[in-house]
Amino acid sequence: MIEPRAAEPVRLLKADAFGRIELMRLDGKLVIRRDIGAARWWLRGLARLAAAREAKALRRLDRIEGLPCLLAWDGRHLFRSHVPGLPMQQGRPVDPDYYRQALRLLARVHAAGVVHNDLAKEPNWLVQPDGVPGLVDFQLASVRPDRGAAFRRMAREDIRHLLKHKRTYCPEALSARQRQILATPAWYSRLWRMTVKRLYKLVARRLFGYWDNEGKGRVRD
Ligand SMILES: Nc1ncnc2c1ncn2[C@@H]1O[C@H](COP(=O)(O)OP(=O)(O)O)[C@@H](O)[C@H]1O
Ligand SMILES: [Mg+2]
Known part of the structure; x- marks a missing residue:
């Protein structure tokens, strides 16, 4: 303590x-x-x-x-x-190795019965000084030791969000399987994008004149 x-x-x-x-x-x-x-x-x-x-x-x-x-x-x-390093939007990981290691890191998180649920946000990913990934911000995480069907769906969404960043920084390294995961978001993500998020963006633009996470790294949709 x-x-x-x-x-x-x-x-x-x-x-x-x-x-x-x-x-x-x-x-x-x-x-x-x-x-x-x-x-x-x-x-x-x-x-x-x-x-x-x-x-x-x-x-x-x-x-x-x-x-x-x-x-x-x-x-x-x-x-x-403290995990040393830069948030993804500054560290800009272009090396495919970063994503290999990030997938391994996610596999360890999932094996412990935890899904992160907030990986679309670049600032939650870190690039450590040796180029190795780090992960922070577990506020929306779910702990499900049984790892049932809902858990597996959320785990796949975690992976899909990571792959979106890979598509941004080194798209040529995406495998066919990874492209397929990217093309098939979970039904609740599609529903979210079509409804609440669309409304939120509209309101945020109208009221505050912005939608971009206050310039502190993109949220990929
Ligand atoms: N343990 C940590 N080591 C290094 N940087 C961190 C750590 N925790 C947070 N940060 C930095 O602070 C930012 C905000 O922390 P975060 O936990 O994501 O807060 P929020 O839930 O408000 O988004 C992160 O995006 C990251 O850049
Ligand atoms: Mg955060």
Whole structure:
């Protein structure tokens, strides 16, 4: 266990209505703190549920190379270890090896009974200094030790989202099987795209004049 109060802020990584993500230093090591207390009051309950989900998933994924370790979760602050590297939109992984290793990493996550569920977002993928993939942000993850039919569908969606990034950065390395996975999204993803997402984009453009994840890396659809 760590002593979270001893952590010193280094840099703010992200702040939105769901709270703040900060890079901090603790006992000479870099750690990441998610602060639910900084969320808008009316979203705090939801933000706490999401952080609790992340804690549950990270507990099951302990010590997998390329993933953060859970250091502490007290209902307000969630601390995880820092994974060095750049988010995908900056690291721009063009080497097919990155995707081979990322698929292996996902296979280990799935074998532990966890699906990530938020892999369309580039900032959730990291490119470590040696070019090896890292994965963060398990707020939407599901833990299903039984790995039933619903789990397998979600696991396939995780893989399909990774392949979309591969299609962006090194399309020539996609295999025929991978192209086939890309061409067949799950029914609920198609439904989502046709309904809620279309409406959300329209509202976001009209009201705020943007739809692009605030320029912080694309979300591929
Ligand atoms: N353990 C970590 N190591 C390195 N960078 C991280 C780590 N956790 C988060 N980050 C960086 O901070 C960003 C925001 O964290 P994330 O958990 O994705 O928050 P959110 O759920 O608000 O998207 C990530 O996209 C990533 O670039
Ligand atoms: Mg994220």
